[in-house]
Amino acid sequence: MxxxxxxxxxxxxxxxxxxxxxxxxxxxxxxxxxxxxxxxxxxxxxxxxxxxxxxxxxxxxxxxxxxxxxxxxxxxxxxxxxxxxxxxxRQFVPIEQATHVSEEKAENFEQEFQLISTLLAGIPEEQAEVIRLRIHGNNSFSDIAAILDIPVTTAKSRFQYGIEKIRKGIKS
Incomplete structure (x- = not known):
């Protein structure tokens, strides 16, 4: 057969x-x-x-x-x-100096990439990686937990803390 x-x-x-x-x-x-x-x-x-x-x-x-x-x-x-x-x-600017960058409208990928890279450079890499996987990789928190071999609650907290740090950096 x-x-x-x-x-x-x-x-x-x-x-x-x-x-x-x-x-x-x-x-x-x-x-x-x-x-x-x-x-x-x-x-x-x-x-x-x-x-x-x-x-x-x-x-x-x-x-x-x-x-x-x-x-x-x-x-x-x-x-x-x-x-x-x-x-x-690459030379990254501290997040405190990135506020003027965030006020500009990203007209193309290079500007958007520089803005995002600058903002992510001001937070711990473990938080930045969770944010990248969530936003750019379109992954759920359970997917991120599996990818990074961490608990789902850790993935969620890293995302939350990272976003909070970025928001504080933009406002200051």
Whole structure:
């Protein structure tokens, strides 16, 4: 008896990855774009992460990856962090000096990126990452908790504290 391509057991992970890529790609690109600062680097990052996911069908213990979506976002977050560490050329303005920037209307991505980067640079990285994943990655707090391997309540509190610090920085 001949198996069809759709029923072949080895093709199932590839179909799952393809479906995940199609559904998450816009959110991943937006997230990576706001992390890295431009669309070309974001496109490269997302492509690299999907390639890694495609070639890695199991975790380090030899088990199938349980949550592909969480693995994908965590990998992209790590990729962006590594890429930014290598650049080390950005100079951020303290949040107290960012009030004049927030009064300007962002006319294009570069201005918007600079504004958001400046505001996020004034809060702890763990809070900034939750805000990025929530706003740019379009993730729920339970998704963020899975991606960062933290409790849901911690994800929510990091988001809340980060937003409060940004608001206070803008008002002062």
């Amino acid at each position: 001949k198996q069809t391509l759709n029923n072949h057991p080895e093709k199932k992970p590839h179909r799952e990855i393809a479906a995940l890529m199609e559904s998450e790609r816009p959110h991943l690109l937006r997230y990576a774009c706001y992390r890295l600062g431009n669309a070309d680097d974001a496109e490269d990052a997302v492509q690299d992460i999907f390639l890694q996911l495609h070639t890695k069908k199991q975790d380090a213990g030899g088990h199938p990856l349980a949550n592909l979506r969480s693995y994908l976002y965590r990998s992209l977050s790590n990729f962006c962090t590594d890429r930014l560490r290598r650049r080390q050329t």
